[in-house]
Amino acid sequence: MLHALIAILICQVLGESAARVLSLPLPGPVLGMVLMLAALIASPRFAALIRPTAQGILSHLSLLFVPAGVGVVGHFATLGTQTAAILLAVVGSTILAITAGALTFALVAWLTGSRDD
Structure with a gap:
């Protein structure tokens, strides 16, 4: 080891x-x-x-996220004043990522000639 x-x-x-x-x-x-x-x-x-x-x-990879969680709690006051912006960024980026993934999948399916049987 x-x-x-x-x-x-x-x-x-x-x-x-x-x-x-x-x-x-x-x-x-x-x-x-x-x-x-x-x-x-x-x-x-x-x-x-x-x-x-x-x-x-x-x-044990989840243990590496503990410092990030502590950082969030340590800056909770700052995050509280930016809640709307953070929420908008998270929701917006999630929607964009799902849309990009779906469009990419559709494009690859179309290029490869895959059909929905």
């Missing part, structure tokens, strides 16, 4: 370093994930090493 955690952290550090040194517009952890994906595709043995640790991390 320790080797897998070290490998995951090395990918993140390499991604962060590349983003900063090359002044790339992508976040370092995203580049690290791309590096990790390339390594997982290139080496099935590496994938077997990482899999148990990654599954353990993913099974």
